[in-house]
Amino acid sequence: MNIFLFHTNADYLIGLRLPLMRALVQRGCRVSAWAPKLSQSHSDELRGFGIDAASYAIDATGLNPFRDGMNFFRIWWLLLRKRPDVVLANNAKPVIWVTLAAALAGIERRHCLVGGLGYAFTPEPGAASFRRRLVKFVMGRLYKAAFGAATAVIFQNTDDRDELVTAGICPATKAHVVSGSGVEVAHYRPAAAQPVSPVFVMVGRLVADKGVREYLQAARMVKQQQPEARFLLVGQIDPNPTSLRTDELAVYVDGGIVEWPGAVRDVRPWLAQANVFVLPSYREGVPRSTLEAMACGLAVVTTDAPGCRETVDAGRNGILVPLRDADRLADAMLQLARDPAQRAAMGRCSREYAERRFDTRIVNDDMARIMGLSPADAGSMEVLT
Structure with missing residues (x-):
């Protein structure tokens, strides 16, 4: 099972998705991690866990249609050549452009991971600014197109899911919720003695x-x-x-x-x-x-x-x-x-x-189930520490 995971930031890709990628590798999947301007140190760290790493072009912010269009066709050509079995797109721009490119390239399993709705959907005190209303309108239309092309849309909280389902942006039948990115509870433990003062x-x-x-x-x-x-x-x-x-x-x-x-x-x-x-x-x-x-x-x-x-x-x-x-x-x-x-x-x-x-083991199991990975593909998805 060849899985491509796309993100907009190499630090967050490693910081938030490494437990999931390690779990997939440990259970026999081949995982490729993609982020813009991936440094040699990022690549070395990922490859140390048996994860392939490579850069791709995407504009993480901004609404430049020419630049987004060029990047879309680059991603489509990449997927057409590489032919992964599964694509998992994380963050707004990959969710939109990677998912749509994967559909055009004929990739069978196309999954969107919505880590949060961000700037466009964050309420302002008083009336929303024109810029925020414009960004929300554009993002809503692009999300609707991407979610329509997705196999599954994975949210990290019920509020985000309910908002986009109610707005008609995400089909209810494709919407799933997991408990965030999870945390490796064996790695983060209470201190032996907590401070007396606050x-x-x-x-x-x-x-x-x-x-x-x-x-x-x-x-x-x-x-x-x-x-x-x-x-x-x-x-x-x-x-x-x-x-x-x-x-x-x-x-x-x-x-x-x-x-x-x-x-x-x-x-x-x-x-x-x-x-x-x-x-x-x-x-x-x-x-x-x-x-x-x-x-x-x-x-x-x-x-x-x-x-x-x-x-x-x-x-x-x-x-x-x-x-x-x-x-x-x-x-x-x-x-x-x-x-x-x-x-x-x-x-x-x-x-x-x-x-x-x-616990990441719980979140990873949920992710595997939603992504349609059979036990032969993903095993129990435990993370070894």
């Missing part, structure tokens, strides 16, 4: 839609009432125009409110210092950063938004707060800052919830 951590790109500004504002408010609390912010300044600026962040770092190590290769040492994970994001598929924190036994404070709410089990392992509301976020953080017993209990529930629902 320590909050946020991990992610420092862009507006992740709620980073609300996190910083809430940290300032909590610090005024709980001066012993620590606040960690793990992530890099992003080229996105909505990204936090260096001078904005410096106010909080120089003021002793947050500690900022920047981007890190391994988040586990930073999660081990904390007992509460915070993600005030406006919309997600299912945030991998939260799943990693849950596996490490951290209580969760996140927004009552698509994808984010999937990570909180009826308030047992965390607290949901409204979007774009730094005051309510600070209230939830203060509640946990003042109650060590609740922090610990929620952390234990987080670990149990991660094991029960978000």
Whole structure:
């Protein structure tokens, strides 16, 4: 069984899809990973797991029809020559252009993995801008064409599925849901001893839609009432125009409110210092950063938004707060800052919830079933660590 997996970013391809690709390889499938501008280090890492790796042309953002059209025909010619048995397209542009090209090339199994609906479908306060309405209109039409050509469409939360099915963009008969990308619970474990004082951590790109500004504002408010609390912010300044600026962040770092190590290769040492994970994001598929924190036994404070709410089990392992509301976020953080017993209990529930629902073995089995892989193709889909 020859499977091609397409993504728009090599780092995310490896960070989010490597467990699935390894599971497929370990059960006898031949897997080829495709991403634009794949570096030699990316290729070496993938090939170390028996995964073929190659670059292809796709414009991850933007709505340039000429460029998208050229890339579409390149992808079609690639698939026509290579003839994989299965195509799995992940992220908006591959979902659209790879799926349509695969249909034109006669590839029998064409699967779309929708990790989240992103910018176009994220609500704005007040009336949506003309640009956002235009992007949503165009993306809706392109998604509808791609989903019509797909064998199956795999969503990571029920909100995204329901929105696109209700809008007539995705046929209900093709729509499936898995529990995010999953997390390797054997790799992320609770620390031997958690800190006594409240320590909050946020991990992610420092862009507006992740709620980073609300996190910083809430940290300032909590610090005024709980001066012993620590606040960690793990992530890099992003080229996105909505990204936090260096001078904005410096106010909080120089003021002793947050500690900022920047981007890190391994988040586990930073999660081990904390007992509460915070993600005030406006919309997600299912945030991998939260799943990693849950596996490490951290209580969760996140927004009552698509994808984010999937990570909180009826308030047992965390607290949901409204979007774009730094005051309510600070209230939830203060509640946990003042109650060590609740922090610990929620952390234990987080670990149990991660094991029960978000283990990569569970997600991989679901992916294999949806993709129509027989036991001979995919076995039990376990990930060896």
